[in-house]
Every structure is written in structure tokens, then in C-alpha cells.
Amino acid sequence: MRFAVPVFPGSNCDVDCIKAVREVLDRPVDPVWHLEGKLDDYDAVILPGGFSYGDYLRSGSLARFSPVMEGVYEAAEKGKWVIGICNGFQILLEAGLLPGAMRVNDHLQFRCDIQKLRVENDRLPFTQDYGREEEIFLPIAHKEGNYYCDEETLSRLEQNGQVVFRYMGENPNGSVADIAGIVNEKGNVLGMMPHPERAVHAWMGSADGAKLFTSMLHDWRENGAA
Amino acid sequence: MQPNQTQSNTVAHREPTPEMIEKQQLYREVGLTEGEFRQVKGHLGRPPNWTELGIYSVMWSEHCSYKNSKPLLRRFPAEGPRVLQGPGEGAGAIDIGDGQAVVFKIESHNHPSAVEPFQGAATGVGGIIRDVFSMGARPVALLNSLRFGPLEQNRVRYLFGQAVAGIAHYGNVVGIPTVGGEVEFDSSYEGNPLVNAMCVGVLDHKDLQKGVASGIGNPVLYVGASTGRDGIHGATFASEELTENSEEKRPAVQAGDPFMEKLLLEACLELVNQGILIGVQDMGAAGLTCSSAEMAAKGNTGMDLDLDAVPQRETGMTPYEILLSESQERMLLVVEDGREREVKEVLDKWGLSSAVVGRVTDNRRYRICHRGEIVADIPVHTLVDDAPVLHRTGAEPEYYRRFAGVRPEKQMDPIHPQEALKRVLASPNVASKRWVYQQYDHMVRTSTAVRPGSDAAVIVLDGLDKALALSTDGNGRYVYLDPEQGGAIAVAESARNVVCSGAQPVGITDCLNFGSPEKPEVFWQLEGAVNGMSAACRELETPVVGGNVSLYNETQGEPIYPTPVVGMVGLVESRKHITTQSWKQEGDTLLLLGETFAELGGSEWQQTMNGEISGRPPQLDLSKEKRLQKTVLEAIRQGWVTSAHDLSAGGLAVALSESAIGGEQGANVELESDLDASVFLFSESQSRVLLSVSPDVAEEVGKLAASHGVPCTNIGRVGGEKLTIRLNGSTAVELTVKELSAIWEGAIPCAMNPSSTN
């Protein structure tokens, strides 16, 4: 199983994602410069956090037009796994691969902390190693994580089990229905504000993110390449 | 060759002629004295034109030349077996073994932050990051040290809130974790806040870069943002007192673009990796002028610059403006002749514009060309090496004599210690700084092992078992009351913080924030502090490998508290030694290392209860301090210590509370002393550390301490929901950890949101 981590100018969690894949899964993983248009050689794509293009205009809005996004669309289309973490989630929203949009946090500040979450759907290739409604801790670090979608979209997300992670305790950004992460209808494109790659060893403050990576590997082993 | 004395036609009518400069004493306007102007004339053999005058004025400003502080800075120990690069480059470097070095420096952005706090603080962070990556190092951590007036004031809340947001914004976007720092509030900083930022990087020895221009004929490359009129005379601005007119100097404030910085950072490190660079320096204070002149002076060469090649984002800029602009996110590179293409490929990849703006020459002259004319022609070394040096003398201030007889412990109101603890914990100086650091991404790069909130932050190094412990510390109140003691304490405390995290202190960087050195009392503070810091650095074997001086921190003639800030770096030998201040295990034994005296001068207790400070600060015995630190580190390395917390502001009472809050459990503490309970609990005696250890090793730790001559007292055990402190059998404090936590966590958010009703 081979991972691609697209790197946009201004990405800054690319190295962290690469380290996490290596340290947790010991699988091949490559940074892919944003000018590459093809991701055919990969089974999974992780759009990393950071501030692609300085997050100018709207976060994720400028990165969406990078050539590598062609590869991302194609991967999503083919049913390969695509994860967008933080800025990666924002890019997926701007690109229309996930429904909704991101607003600035309701308190207007950047917020970095280790946040309690609940796994709302543990039947996905990204979450199968988590328990039912398992409560986990993952770091967050963002200023624009206030997820928005209209009511119709929300009820669709809820009904289809597309809400994957929800904030527990105080909602750190004001997102609708305490949403921290969602998946597309097909279940192969995941966007989440929390950073699983920052929680893969106990010394980091939590190791709860590791299961997200192991879930994918287990699914891949069971069901073969997508 | 004589530079054209009238300048190009377009600017001639706006810029004063050399005659006007001399006759009307216009050199005063750019901060040069009559004597300095005479020296300039001597160096040139003629009166300078306006451009040349501008160049001298910034190069000889305090900010670039340290003319007031140079003789004092020489007293700092700058050498040691680990020192790879001492003061003089963008940042200092210290060997950490395995062919690697840690590179770090602290810098102030006080005056810009007083005028435009968001951009001022943000660009301060930007500047220090460039200093570190221009050494060839990958920045791995940021810290900061902040001083503001009391939060009751609207304007202060605005300055503080915006400065924190600016620091957060810049570091977060570039993707360097901000892992630590400190904040204090005192009315002496009301009109002149302090914003000091520190950056720490790591490199392989072979990648260490220098800011030199060598190799005759080699091209000089300008990289990064284009040049605008922002920040002209920032260096001189930083070297002046803030006045009511400072707001009019707004053009002196720059705006930053952290996205551009991230691109510059990656591109420069890629160039370092390819080994193409001969010299690299960031365009910081005094912009193009300072970086190019310093590079030529260090290379013992000359430089020809063509200003028409400099990318500009405004039209009609004069040579004076182009040379002195402090537009952000720009670097100057000297590369091998013929390899421009390779360099450009890398820069293009990162979308950075670049231009060849000059050549290295062999004539040791600094020559500037604009629209086909030479507009400046100066012997290079006169800008750097011949900058004037002022030997000032200090005078002991009246207050210092007056305070000699004050005994704060005798003047205290009979406030119950529990009441006092509540008030001290709610003091914004002591209270949790979560409101600040939760705005900083402190986990990006996934190497932060100890996040903000403990004595020092700890960053692990990729692929190695080692780690770095980092802390910034300063104590303006102690330094005000006794500069020498205070200076020494700043070093000792930051070293103690690092030791409590499991590290061996290896070196410091410092930022000297003081008032006007022209005042003998202020100079006395500066000299005393430097002496105290130097002595502590010698004893603790932490050389000073770099730093920054910020003088003229005054408003309406009133200087700030003298505030040297120490940025300490420690080396953790093995990750298993990493220790934090929170209690871990119910039943653990609490050991207090060190001795407690009646020392409340300048303490948080005195400030909170009396609203002012007086007397003498705690006294530091360097040999005791060293033995204490040895004991703590050895005990940690033996694996005996479950938590370690140094005693500082608020003394034992606050240290116990913080360890309890962090560990979410209480303790039963039994103390015996001749001192009054409040004196014992809030004294800020130095060289003390609180340890928690498993009961079965308590005796071993005691023996170890005894072998170093360090007093070690068993003061109780961890456990329960309450923190109970008894002195000589009677209860001084009995509060639940929840209560303590609510007070301590709530203070700053509450102060920042005064109108909120929920």
C-alpha cells in the first residue's frame, strides 16, 4: 500500500504525515509536489495541513487549482482513499469533493489544543480499528475550522453516517452539529480538522490517531487495493 | 570616483544637498551627533550626500552597531567546548553531538509592537526565523517573552491581544511550533511593551552558513519580496525613545507575509543542501544596506550594488529609500559565479523572484549605482568596524540606597495565607498562560514532547534519542531592585527550568531590554545586569552565543523596569529523562530541595498585596545553585523523579498549586519552620526545586542531595482532591484542586473579556 502526500506551497504538515505513515505503518509514502498531475502509483492520498498559498482569500481556495488536484479528483473518482487533514479538509471542501464550507472560528482566534472527540462511524476504512462511539483525543490547530453546511445537507450527512468525528465537551470552533470530520457518500474521501498524524505516540500527548492509519492498512489487506 | 553630488534629477529637488546637510545640521534628524558627522566627513574625505548620510546613520545606530552596549557585551563569556558559532552572525550555534548543532537567537520588536502590535509582533517573529535559517539551520521551535501594562486598561488589552495574535499568525503559517515563553504585566511597560521572540533551529555542522561576501566577481542575489517604502528608518526608530509623535512614524512599521517566509525558508534550505551558497544574510534592520555592508566587511571585500536591479513594488523610490527600506521577507545571497542558473531553478520552483543586484569587488568599497550614476561610495569597514563606541558610566540610583533597609516581611498585612494564595494565583503574572499559548500551534512538526505549561518545553530530534529543552526567563522586578542579582537570577532560573525538564543547560541567547543608556541610572542597571548574567553564565557553563540589545524603552522619560530576557537551551541526553512539573502518581513523596529564607522583596506576593515593590530581591548563591541543578539532573537521570518544578514567582505555594493543577490531584503537605506561614509559602528564595518521587527512592534522593550539600526535606505526599498545607501543625491552606484550577485558569481569559457576562 503506497501513500502520496501532495505538497503545496505553504503546506507544513506534509512531513508530519509522512513520518506518521512510516512510523505507524512502515509503508512507502512520497511527497508529491503540487505541479504533478498524476497520482496513479498510489493507493491513498493524504492532503496535509498547513497554509497552502498562505490561506489567502479563503483557506484552501487557491490550492484547489494546483495541477495535483487533477490526480486527487481522479483518485477519489476511482474509489481510492483520500484524506484531507485541517487545511487538507478545507481544500476538499473548496474542491467540491466534500459538501459544505469552512468559516472562521466563532471566537475568531486560532486554537491549538488536544481535543476530545467521538468516533461516530467506525465502519469506514478510516475508522474500523476504533470501537463503537469510541472517545478519543486528537490535537487540533486551526483558525478556520467552523464547518458549515445547510440543513438539508446536514440531515443527509447524519442519515448516511457521513459524520465521522464529533467534538466532545466544548466545541472549539462553532461548527454545525459539533462536526469535526465528514466523509463523502461513497465513503472513500474523508475530511477532518483534527490531526491524527500528531497523535501516534504516547509522548505526543495522545496516540489515538494511530488507529486511523492502521484502519486503512487493515482494510487494504482485507479488501485489496481499491 | 566622486559620487554625483546632486543625485539624479528626479530626486535632486527633494533631497538636501551635502552643503545643506552640514549647514542646517540635518544629520541630527537622522540621529547622528556633530562628532559622528565629523567622523563621517573624515572617512569620506568630503561631506556625505543624503544617501550616504542615511547609510551611516543606520549602520551607526544602536540597533546595528551596539555603540552603547558593545563594551559591556564583551564581558559575556562567549566561549566553551560546545560553541560552534559565537555572537556576530545571524544566530549562535552550539554542538549537540552526532554532527549536529542547535542554532538559536532572541530578538526584540518592542517599538514596532507599541505602534502596530499585530504586524509589529508578527514581523519580529519573521525576522528571528530568517536569522536562524540564514545560518543554514532548519527552525524547529519558537518562544517569546512578553511584557505589557496592566490588563485593566483597554489599550493594554488591545496591544496584548493583537501582539499575541500577530506572533501566533506568523509562526503558525510558517509551520514552526511556538512551544514556550513568558508573559508579565506591570505598569512600567504600559506605554512601551516588550515583544521578544526567540527561534531555535538544528543543522548538520557541514551546513553552517556565514554572512560573508567573498570571491571577487561573484554575483550578489536579491531574493524574496519586492522592496517598498515600508519600515524606512526602522533601525533608528528602534534606537529612540517612544514619544507622542511615534504614531507619526508609522511608515516605520512593516507588514509581514509569513507565506513568503515559508517559501524563502524552504528555498534557502534547499540551496544550503546543494552547497551552492557562499554567503547568505537576511535583510533585517536597515535592510539592504546593513546586510550588504556587513557581508562585504566580514569578507574583507567590497561590493558594487545596482539599485535599478532591485525588485521594487513602488514607483519613484530614491536610492535612500531603496537602501534603507525594511520591507520584510528578503534575503541577500552571494553565490559562485556561473552557478546563477542552478540557484534560479530552486528559487523558481518555490515561486520566488530574484535578481542579481551586485558583485563582490576587491577594493573594499561600498559603491551604489542608481540610474547610471554612483550615488554612494564609502570605505566598507568604516560602516561596520569604525562605528563609534560610547563608553558610558553609570550612577547608583537613589531608590537603590533607599531600599537597602526595607524588610518586606516586617511590613506585611496579616492576610491569611489561603486568601493570599487565591490572590496570587489570580495575578496575571502567575495565572495560567493558556489563553496565550492555545493561539500558538505548538505541535506542528510533531516533535513537541513537552508542550507549553511546564517549566521548559521539550522538542525531540528526529532519528535521535536526544531532545532539546527550551525556556525564556526574565524578571524585571528583581533586576530593578538589584541589577546584578536580578541578572544572575534570570540566567539561573532559566537554567533551573531546563534542568527540571531533564536537560543539561548548554548555552543562552539574551535580549537586553532597558531604558535610555544616556541616563546614568539606566546605564548602572545595564552594567549591573550584564555583570550578574556573566557571572551566572560562567558558573553554570552556559556561554552567551548571541543576543540583542533594545535600549530607549521609555515613555515620557520613564524607563521600563530593566528587563534582560534569557533564552536558555538545554540538552536532554535521552528521551526517557524528559520530566514535567505535574504530579503523576498518588502516594509519591514530595521533596523540597534548597533552603527558604524571608525573601519577599520584588516577589509576586509583595506586588499583589502592596501594588508596588521595594527592598532587595532574593539573593542567589551561584555555587549552591550549581549544586542544586546537579542534584536534580542526577536524580532525573537515575530515573527517580516523577515530577520536578522549580520554585519561582509565588514561591512554594504557587509551585505546589501548579503541580497539583497539572496533575489533577492534591497533596498533604506538612512544613516546619520558624518563619511565618505567608513568608515561608510566598518567599522567592532561589535555588529551590520541588520533586515528587516514588516513596521507595526518597531516601536515595536524600542521600544524593546530601552528597552535593543540598538540603532536602520530605514535605508530604501526593494524593486526594485537596491541596492541604500545614505549617508547624496548623492549617495554612486547604483548597480543592478544582478551586485552585478555576482561579488559575480563569484569570487571564476573564481579564481579557471584561464586559462578558457569562
Place this chain on the structure above:
Amino acid sequence: MYKATIVVRLKPSVLDPQGNAVKGSLHSLGFEDVEEVRIGKTMEVWLDTSDSALASERVEAMCKKLLANPVIENYEYELEEGA
């Protein structure tokens, strides 16, 4: 040369955290008569074109493609010649 002034606003149905915060601050500064605040973006784009129909077509396309996010934002613009 044409200058387009584009105003991008959050849709009325979307809560505006920034506007709310500014309203709160204005109230606490004594401007209690402020009923509501909405915050949007103004973008000035200079186009090297002398054809007004073309300019307007281009601006429309930019807004659709990039400058506004149709999920939460509306846009409108004005064109000015020779600015």
C-alpha cells in the same frame, strides 16, 4: 484598462462570526445603537482590457471560479473604465 470592484458577502442565511464579534465590541465601546454587523470582502481588480463586455465577462468568470464560494457567499461587482 478596467477596474472591477467586487463585493463578496456571506449569504444572509449564514451566521457571520466576525460580524457578531465586531457588533459585541462596538456595544462594549458604547455604540449600543448598532443592530447588526456583517463583514464581507471588497476586491479591486485591474484588468488590462479595453472592451467593457469582455471585462464584465471575465470578472463574472473569476467570481464564479475563485473569488466567491457559492456555498456560503454571494458576490456583486461594478466596472469602471480607465481607473
Place this chain on the structure above:
Amino acid sequence: MYKATIVVRLKPSVLDPQGNAVKGSLHSLGFEDVEEVRIGKTMEVWLDTSDSALASERVEAMCKKLLANPVIENYEYELEEGA
């Protein structure tokens, strides 16, 4: 009721990294004829007042005190009644 539409812009001499980034993206999307982009804020403030002179005085004060940062920004506004 008055509605004030306030436009806050960066002063011309202040770097606008956001505008530059957007310009770059527009170019790469094929809008090469874009010469410059500057991005500012539009704030709509509804005031519960029926006195136009008072409204304008209040808006002026808000801009000075909070809405614009005089160090790096300029502002201008329009008032509209009953909006």
C-alpha cells in the same frame, strides 16, 4: 434605521500579500490580463437611529476607534436610510 457601508482598505504603500496571491492564482487560471488585485473589507453596520448627522458621526467614530487600523488602513463609508 440607517445602514452604513464601510470599506476598509490597506493603504497603498502597505504590502497586500493576499492581493498578490490572488493575482498569482488568477494568472494561472488563465486571467493573464489581471494587472493588480487589492483586497479590503466591506462592513455593513445597521444603526438604530433616525438622525442622519448623528449616524454619520457615530460611524466616523467607530471607524476611528475600532473598524479601521489607521496605521495601515484607510476607510470610507456611505449611509443609506431605512435599509
